[in-house]
Amino acid sequence: MDPPNPAKSNKRPPERPKPDPKSHSSSSAASASDRPDTHPSSAKKPRPNHGPHHHKPGHERRSKPDTSSSSNRVVKASHVLIKHQGSRRKASWRDPDGxxxxxxxxxxxxxRLQQIREEIESGKIRFEDAATEHSDCSSYKRGGDLGPFGRGKMQKPFEEAAFALKVGEMSDIIDSDSGVHIILRTA
Structure with a gap:
């Protein structure tokens, strides 16, 4: 014969007697005026600080974006590129054979780029027109506009210069593996 299985037992545990709400004996627990109005499990308790809170992937808490120019996640810029014999690719739309x-x-x-920069600063030519006329980059078609980009998308010297600029500010001459640039931050 199998031993009795308590899970299959039809017996119920004995019920505890319910306290009489009208009873005010001194032996009872706290009186109604001493008891909290809410259930103990819903009482607010301070949460212990166990270090950083980790969220599920895709559920990270996001802070407000920092609007200072050097820490934005995305910038928008235009540039004029002049390639030279040290450039990584010698060809361009203007000089297909290099x-x-x-x-x-x-x-x-x-x-040459310094002369172009001076013409832009003096108002003799607009940045977009200078890029269209002189840039060795295919962005010349858009007046040098590279559109929005984030960190890690451009060559490091170019990226650092673009993120350091304020909107509307033009860079000094920047060297990269592509050639020499002037950059105008547009957003």
Whole structure:
């Protein structure tokens, strides 16, 4: 014969007697005026601080974005690129075979870009028009507009310069593996 299984037992545990709400004996627990109005499990208790709280992936708490120019997650910029013999790719829309670019020294590219920058600063030419006319980047079609980009999307020197600029500010000449640039932060 099998031992009795308590889970299958039809016996109920003995019921405890319910306290009489009208009874005011001194032996009872706290009187109604001494008891809290809420159930103990719903009482607010301070939560212990056990270090950083980890959220499920995709449920991270997000803080308000920092609006300072150097810490934005995304910027928008335009640029003028002048390639030279040290550029990683010698060809451009203006020089498909790279003949002119291969013959241009870095110093000559910087000098040319400095002249373009001075014309922009003096108001002689708009930045967009300078990019359309002089840039070796295919963004010339959009007046040098690169659109929005985040960190890690551009070459490091270019990215650092773009994120350091204030909206509407133009950079000094920036060197990258692509060539030399001037950057205008637009957003």
């Amino acid at each position: 003949v002119r670019i291969s013959a241009t020294t870095r110093e000559a590219a910087v000098e």
